[in-house]
Amino acid sequence: MKTAVEGFRLWPGALDAAAQADLVAEVFARLDDAPLYRPTTPGGRPFSVQMSNFGPLGWVSDRGGYRYQSIHPETGRPWPAIPTVLLDLWDATVGWPTPPDACLVNLYRDAAKMGLHQDKDEADLGAPVLSVSLGDTATFRIGAAEGGRTTTLRLDSGDVCALTGPARLARHGVDRVLAGSSRLIPGGGRLNLTLRCAG
Numbered sequence: 001m002k003t004a005v006e007g008f009r010l011w012p013g014a015l016d017a018a019a020q021a022d023l024v025a026e027v028f029a030r031l032d033d034a035p036l037y038r039p040t041t042p043g044g045r046p047f048s049v050q051m052s053n054f055g056p057l058g059w060v061s062d063r064g065g066y067r068y069q070s071i072h073p074e075t076g077r078p079w080p081a082i083p084t085v086l087l088d089l090w091d092a093t094v095g096w097p098t099p100p101d102a103c104l105v106n107l108y109r110d111a112a113k114m115g116l117h118q119d120k121d122e123a124d125l126g127a128p129v130l131s132v133s134l135g136d137t138a139t140f141r142i143g144a145a146e147g148g149r150t151t152t153l154r155l156d157s158g159d160v161c162a163l164t165g166p167a168r169l170a171r172h173g174v175d176r177v178l179a180g181s182s183r184l185i186p187g188g189g190r191l192n193l194t195l196r197c198a199g
């Protein structure tokens with residue numbers, strides 16, 4: 001498929017309905033240990049997206065800035081392990097020789113969205129970023145790292161995409177989520193799981 005940015009890869013429907021339901025159940029079981037919370041930007045503004053993490057390292061944001069850390073900022077406990085199915089998906093798609101050590105969990109409810117940004121808090125900016133979409137459909141926007149025009153595409157439940165090579169630092173974000181387009185997520189909304197080599 002021709003993509004918006006060289007190095008952006010998309011696997012539409014990579015997870016079938018049963019795999020999506022199993023993964024959602026696994027994610028919500030882990031969220032009992034590492035509850036979703038609403039981080040704030042370094043400037044003090046709350047994100048519209050709720051977040052948690054799995055893996056040795058988790059991405060956090062607060063007045064201290066953006067960073068990875070090994071404990072949940074509210075409970076002080078280590079993050080739960082990354083589900084094996086996601087590690088297998090990493091091997092089957094991007095095939096990077098080292099496994100991811102961070103899985104950011106983003107839950108979009110109501111009018112939550114994510115502004116255009118680059119992922120650059122990771123130690124290894126050569127390693128790909130793999131992203132799994134579950135639940136409501138998102139309008140995803142992406143453009144080259146250097147600037148210029150962006151393009152939008154739909155990410156449906158079960159779609160998997162990756163920022164690799166020249167797209168690793170692509171600008172990307174979620175303009176909106178189509179509320180009620182799926183019934184997969186308990187309580188509604190969209191779940192996004194993003195795997196990275198952070199440390």
Ligand SMILES: O=C(O)CCC(=O)C(=O)O
Pocket residue numbers: 104106114119131138140155172173174192194
């Ligand atoms: O929700 C998405 O599809 C994108 C998430 C994202 O860009 C991020 O976590 O950095």
